[in-house]
Amino acid sequence: MQESGVRSSVFSDSGSQITLRYFDKVSNPKSIHGIYPYRGKMSALDAAHVISQLPPAAILLDPFCGTGTIVYEAQAHGMKAIGVDNNPLACVIARGKTEPNEVESILDNLSSATCAAQSQDDAPRMPASPAKYFHPDTADQIMRMVQVSTNFSFYLLSALYGAICVAARACNGWLWTSTSTGRINEPLRKIDFYSTLLRKVRKHAEFLNNGPPATIHTHDTRQIHEVVEEESVDIVYSSPPYFDALDYTNYYSKIVLEILDIDRASVRKGLIQRYSTYREDMEQALSAIDRVVHDESLIIFVVGDRKVRGKLIRGSDFFTELAPWDHSRIVEREYTNTASGLWDKINRTQRKEQIVVWDLASGGRKPE
Numbered sequence: 001m002q003e004s005g006v007r008s009s010v011f012s013d014s015g016s017q018i019t020l021r022y023f024d025k026v027s028n029p030k031s032i033h034g035i036y037p038y039r040g041k042m043s044a045l046d047a048a049h050v051i052s053q054l055p056p057a058a059i060l061l062d063p064f065c066g067t068g069t070i071v072y073e074a075q076a077h078g079m080k081a082i083g084v085d086n087n088p089l090a091c092v093i094a095r096g097k098t099e100p101n102e103v104e105s106i107l108d109n110l111s112s113a114t115c116a117a118q119s120q121d122d123a124p125r126m127p128a129s130p131a132k133y134f135h136p137d138t139a140d141q142i143m144r145m146v147q148v149s150t151n152f153s154f155y156l157l158s159a160l161y162g163a164i165c166v167a168a169r170a171c172n173g174w175l176w177t178s179t180s181t182g183r184i185n186e187p188l189r190k191i192d193f194y195s196t197l198l199r200k201v202r203k204h205a206e207f208l209n210n211g212p213p214a215t216i217h218t219h220d221t222r223q224i225h226e227v228v229e230e231e232s233v234d235i236v237y238s239s240p241p242y243f244d245a246l247d248y249t250n251y252y253s254k255i256v257l258e259i260l261d262i263d264r265a266s267v268r269k270g271l272i273q274r275y276s277t278y279r280e281d282m283e284q285a286l287s288a289i290d291r292v293v294h295d296e297s298l299i300i301f302v303v304g305d306r307k308v309r310g311k312l313i314r315g316s317d318f319f320t321e322l323a324p325w326d327h328s329r330i331v332e333r334e335y336t337n338t339a340s341g342l343w344d345k346i347n348r349t350q351r352k353e354q355i356v357v358w359d360l361a362s363g364g365r366k367p368e
Ligand SMILES: C[S@@+](CC[C@H](N)C(=O)[O-])C[C@H]1O[C@@H](n2cnc3c(N)ncnc32)[C@H](O)[C@@H]1O
Pocket: 038, 039, 040, 041, 042, 043, 063, 064, 065, 066, 067, 068, 069, 070, 084, 085, 086, 087, 090, 219, 220, 221, 222, 239, 240, 241, 242, 248, 270, 271, 272, 273
């Protein structure tokens, strides 16, 4: 068994003390996390606040890492961090935020790629489905850039995919909101994609951190023990997929996946997505996660209430019943200043989100 960084005595206290704060905003524009608008991305301010309460010597795993918000913040805190997600697009962004990089060489590579893109004789045409969102000249520039991106670093790929999303909004007059993404607003504006991409690359590059190397696996967490060593993880911290079947391949990702000619249906198939099988899928994931933690690990899940078929399900109730671990501690709060908070206002609901903490050193596992 690999010796992990810390053991129980360090967290038996921190596990029971973890606090949540209220922030005025959920996102921090001065950060790397705005590089791509991923559906379900968690608040980096929250993640950093929770992580600041954890020992930097610990090995941390996010088994549903998405675009790597938690992995990046753990790395910045000096932790050895591992992320796993079965959505290849999300994993590109997670790697882009966390792989070692030099700003100068990123800018050099972008500059040669832009020259190569501009001087191509014939670029492929953008497929019809995403092309409807872009001015034809912008679509042409995007396809030229995609064509020369085969040897891009993960950071440049992340910026390229994020810039495609920015260009889609800009071509549509910046009118897209979280509820109107994909609505076509004629006439479509012409946007210079090369400068949009350059701005994006520059904007986020200064936040690349040079923390310990992080590892990102594109893998199904229901079999996480195939890529993460058994009993090797000190802390699991994650926001698992939602149980009202949020589609992580939709929204802006649909446009990007179609441009890249990646089959959305096959990506979706590997994700915990359907409400009808959510319970058994999550049970399988939790028991696989149980194999990679040890007897003194700390497990922190950010979950939320969901209204399913008219019935409100409390996220912490669902997870504490399903998890193989005993004696959880729950910190609860209302959604504030988030898209979820807005949804509550419109639907006149008062859902809450919870942090569920299992400290295996003191709580242990449920009897078989
Ligand atoms: C709430 S999101 C996490 C978002 C992440 N915290 C971020 O800030 O980007 C849940 C993630 O679970 C992933 N997921 C769903 N089913 C999965 C599975 N079977 N294996 C691994 N990851 C999965 C989705 O792709 C999605 O990225």
